[in-house]
Amino acid sequence: MQLPNFAVKRRVSTAMIALILVVVGVISFSRLGLDLFPDLEYPTVSVVTTYRGASPEDIENLITKPLEGVVGSVNGVKKVTSITSEGTSAIQVEFEWGTNLDFAAQDVRDRIGLYKGFLPEAASDPLVVKFNMAQIPVIFWGVVGDRSMSELKTIVEDEVARRFERLDGVAAATTYSMDTREILVDVNKDALASFGLAFDRVLGALMAGNMNMPAGYLVERHSDFLVRTIGEFESLDDVRNTIVGSTAKGQPIYVRDVADVRDTLKETRFIGRIEGEKAVYLMVSKRSGANTALVGKAVKAELENIKKTLPPDVKFLQIMDQSEMIQHVTKGTAATAWQGGLLAVALIFFFLMNWRPTLIIGVAIPLSIITTFIALYFAGYTLNLLTLGGLALGIGMLVDNAIVVIENMYRHIQEGKDALSAARLGASEVGMAITASTLTTIVVFLPMAFATGLTGMMTRGLALSVAFSLVASLFVALTIVPAMGSVLFQRKEGDAQAIRKTIGRDFTGARNKYRRALEWALHHRKIVIFGTLGVFALSLFLIPVLGTEFMPSMDRGMLVMSVKTPVGTSLEETNRIVTMIESVIRSRPEVQITSTQIGSSAEENAGDAGFGNPTGPHEAVFFVGLKPTEERRLSDSQVVEEIRKRVPKFEGVKFESMDMSAMMMGGAAAPVEIKLFGKDLAKLREIADGLVVRLKDVPGLRDVTHSLSQSKPEYHLKIDRDKAARFGLTVAQVESAVQTATLGQVATRYREEGEEYDVRVRFKDEFRETIAAIRDIPISTPMGTTISLDQVADVQPGTGPIQITRDNQSRRISVTGNIVGRDLGGVVRDVQTRMKGLDEQLPAGYFVEIGGSYSQMTDMFKTLGWVFLLAVLMVYMVMASQFESLKHPFIIMFTIPLCFIGVVLGLLVFGHTLNLAVGIGIILLAGVAVNNAIVMIDYTNQLRRDGMEIKEAILQGAVTRLRPVLLTALTTILGVFPMAVARGQGAEMRSPLGVTLLGGLTSTTFLTLFVIPVMYSLFERVRFKKTAAKN
Known part of the structure; x- marks a missing residue:
């Protein structure tokens, strides 16, 4: 082999090559991103549409079903799932791994664009977004202060979020809170009727009375002037003084005559607080591929500068900081790597009792690692738990090739050869052997390159990290090691005899x-x-x-727990119950900070970070930051169990914990999930109720429930088509009139100091908050008359689902549960035992599947199984070639x-x-x-x-x-x-x-x-x- 000969003869050149590797390696290391996991791009596109005030069943029929059919026809689609809740349709389109998501998302947008005109007029345009791990917030703050939430939110948006978004690596800084400013026009139905005006006249007047229009150009004295009409509202008095009609005597009727105009807060069913104080939430997410640790450091440094200009009462309370956790985890992984390297070098010295070979190997290890950084950088990988883990694994193996070369050099020295000859021959003779040996290790990673799905994405970085480090160690063993050996072993005769004696510790x-x-x-x-x-x-x-599981659950120092009260529970009552549970959580010594979110509006459901937020006034979510692991005795799962034991029991109230590891990896929020498919929700509920009873006492299974556990009380308006037609009305016109009167309609936008606020028009509370008031809602007919709702519709009490889940265009209910104190595989085996005979009992058209983390685990074991068999085969083929x-x-x-x-x-x-x-x-x-x-x-x-x-x-x-x-x-x-x-x-x-x-x-x-x-x-x-x- 010529490489060792070159290294020994051209030692200066070899030293320069080593220095070049060090310099390039250090530069590569400084530019490598730092993250917890690889930069995963799940092949998933989400389509979110909001339809304020609509029930889940209405949205399912009007929005979800049609859009599922549209997106299901896109090329490469593997699966389409949807969750329809009050006011929101969320469709998830899963593609095959390896699909170009930019093109896929554009295909989805194009298909939806063709159908958009058929959606309800009041529905929002469908929002198409790609899922990426980078969307999960790097830092999550709650901002508190001695001022209104609206004012506090303005400060956070204008003076903090915008400055964050200018930082390198920051993708977005998102804020949300319980209070949003709105101009409300509360219409008095009786006053409107006394003037003979319809509700639509108020809407139309405000729309037409608030606009600036271009009026052309004027040329005067050789100059061009732009002519504009200025009709925009400049104050709330302009809104009040908008003319909506006139009396029989010709006197104008103003908005103030028929309505109250109030500068108020948007009606919401949401409460957010942190450590008991109302808060504005601020979440910072990074760009894909950006260094999470550096982004977090830059954001916190910028915040310290911003704080100097903010009012002293504004305080930032940190709920979560991924960058701190990543630095902690990566430091721990790096520590295991250098500790392992130190032990390996110490062992070599113990065996050989000579500082010279120990020094050579001590140089070979860091040089191999630095060279690996070059390969990782140009391959586009980040330093994360898996790539650093691969380097830590490779530490012990890095010295194998160097040991074989040095041991063979020793043999030649014992035979009396000089250091130059021993170095050249020692490396050349074993060159092919250590190359083959290295190949047998590297070749096992080749099948991982073909592994698909999450398993392939997770294993590839670790595999390539080890492979790169082994190739680097082989190069170092065939060049740097013999070059250093030819220098360090070339001493006086007495030293040569000493070397022979020390290696003669035979x-x-x-x-x-x-x-x-x-x-x-x-x-x-x-x-x-x-x-x-x-x-x-x-x-x-x-x-x-x-026992078996997909991935070990990692202590992230953060808990996510939910509370569900009976459907229909008011926001105030939910808040009362949640406050009592919150006090139990805050009393734990392991807890550092607690954030509570109760209820949510449709806009917040669609626009939040998708971080496990509640979906109605009967639900709440706790985000609990724990103290660092070295400052607490219990793990995160143990803290949850201690809290669970002490939470007060309320009838019909469910307290559950969520799997943060699965959520952060884009997986299911519950490890155990049994999917029930069928058409009729009532029948599915009956089956699911029975299944919950079967699984309640499975050892290690907690929080067993199903996604359709409760129905929500509703009032159904049965429109008589014949009666409506007699008044010249369609069903859509009646529905629109009712929706506008109860929910209100945004007539225009009011601009002040560069900000815009909705101007919402609706009936006063007393004309819309009782069933009698609903029946009496006035509806304008094309004939110019006004009728009440009860003349064309019958109002009946009823119930409806709070959420409808669909899987590949079939309705689905999920029975879910968390695991405590047992492995996933063992719990699922017990679950399958309890489910025996269920398939035979199901009606025709109904079937059951097991999903959740168990589905991911079985896919993982199948993938790793064939990867292992292929790896063994390839190892055999390499050895067969070596031995002939x-x-x-x-x-x-x-x-x-x-x-x-x-x-x-x-x-x-x-x-x-x-x-x-x-x-x-x-x-x-x-x-x-x-x-x-x-x-x-x-x-x-x-x-x-x-x-x-x-x-x-x-x-x-x-x-x-x-x-x-x-x-x-x-x-x-x-x-x-x-x-x-x-x-x-x-x-x-x-x-x-x-x-x-x-x-x-x-x-x-x-x-x-x-x-x-x-x-x-x-x-x-x-x-x-x-x-x-x-x-």
Whole structure:
């Protein structure tokens, strides 16, 4: 191999190459984004339409169903789901992974644009948005002050949010609060009737009386002048003095004569407070690909500057800060990496007792990592939990190639060669071997490139991070290591003898003991083989005990909990109940800050951050910030359980917690979800009620409920078409008149100091807030007369759903539950047991599916399963190419099952489940576990080619390679040890991966020393007998 020769001969050039890598690597590192997870772009487009005051069933028929059919015809659509609630239709269009979402979103907009004219006139234009992890707020504040919410919101929007949006990396700074200014024109029905005026006259007068119009141009004295008519309202008196008609005597009738004009707040069913004070909420989100930590730092620095100019009573209370959590998690991950590297270097010094090789490896590790940063930067990845985890995993493996090269250089020095020759030959001789060994590790990640879905997106960054670092370590081992060795080992004769003496700590005692143990194993092959098979079978038997889940739940330092009172409960009563629960939450010593949101309007449902907000006056959501993990004794899930025990019980009130990890990853809010499909909501409710009863007492399952658990009281207006037609009215005209009278209609906009506010016209409260008043609503007919509503419609009490969920254009109810103290797989198995026979009991056209996190988990295990099988196959093919043999690679493949013994035992000891992190670790082991066996078999074959007898070749090959085998294995084991025993925020994701590698490498290293030589002798014996029989 020429690369080591070049490195030794051109040491200055090699040093310059190393410096270039360091400089470029440092620059790349400074430009890498920092995030918690990879920059995921879910193949999902949302279509949100609002229709103020409309019931879920009306919106389903008028908006949701038609739009589902429209978007379902777009190319590449995989699934269409929708949630229809009061005033809002939200449709989620899921595409195949890999779809270009920019084009997909534009296709959806184009299709909807063609249908938009058929939607109700009062409905908003459908809003089409792409889902991206970057939309989740980086920082979430509550702003409080000794002033009105309207004034406070203006301060936050004008003096804070706009300055934030000018910062590099900030996508949006969004505010919302319970109070929004509005100009309300309260019409007196009796006064209107006394003048013989219709409600529409007030609307029309305000629309026509508030506008500026261009009136052309005027040329005078060789100059052009623009002529404009100014008719815009300049004060509320202008609104009051707008003429709406005239009396029989010709006297004008003003708005003030028939209505009260008030500068007030928009009617809302929402209360927001933080630490008991009314608050304006401010959320800052970053641009896709921006460095979350840097964005958070810049925003907080800018806020400190802004605070100097704000009134002293305005205070910012932080509810959530992703940037702080990300910095905490990444620091912990980086700490496990350098701790692992330090342990690996210390082990090498312990084995060799020489500072020179230890220094070489101490340089090789950071140089390999810095080189990896270059690859990550140009590949477009960020530094996140997975890529940093990959680097932490690779630390122990980075030194393997360098150890093999240095050990071979030692051998040549022992033979008396000078340092230059030893460095050149030592690296060249093992160059192809360590290249093949590196390839067997890297090749296991190749199938991950073809993995699709969330699993593929999550694993790809970690896989490439490890692969890049191993390629970098191979380059360093073949260039930097021999170049440094040729300098550091080139000393006086006395130093050369000292080097030989230190490496002459030749492991003689350990080798002799190992040789005797191996001789015994070769004489008792059946015991070794069947004993190993027995332990392996036991480990497989223990797998169900481990439990399964998609991803470990991470302590994010934030809780999201909801309260649902009976449908129809007023905002005031919900607030009373929530206040009592809020006091329990705030009394916990682990709680740092509490934000409460009760109720929501249709506009807020459509426009908020989608952060689990309530959907009506009977619902509330708590956002609870916890103290840092080092300042509290309980985890976030344990805090929830303690709160749950102390929450006062109210009849019909449900208290639930939400899975923050699943929500932040774009998954289901509940781990367990059973989907019931059918046409009739009443029948679905009946089935769901029975299923809830079945599942209530499943161990570990909490908050069991279904999405249609309650109906909302309504009044239904049954319009008599024949009666309406006699007055020249259509159904749509009657409905529009009722809606305008009760909800009001925005007639125009009032402008003041650069801001615009709605001017809403409606009847006074006494003319619209009782059923008798509704029946008496006046309706203008085309004939010029006015009739009351009860002349064309019958008002009847009824009930309706508060939310309608649809899946691929079929109605669906979801029975959901949270998990406490058990694994997801175990709970779902119990759920499936309770559901036995349900399919046979369902009516025709009704069916059931299991979704939620369990669906994600099963997809993940299927993906990882075929990735593992493909990885094993590719490892075998690489080894077959290296050995030019099909038999010897087959023997080496026996090391892979040996890993499972240690993996299962390690997971049991540390209390981890089988999950995504463990699956990645097992795939990685498929490439790492074979390396030691490759070294042993390769050297044994070499001895046999030199004429040595089989048994002696096996013994000599295994004993000679004992030190490099132990060195490479133990450095990798120690490299992942800090990750395996890690604690604190983010360790929930790292530890299972570290334990998998720690346990797997430990068992396979020990068993490889005996099982592989025994299997080799067995196969060779069979071949020898066949050859003898043939002869």
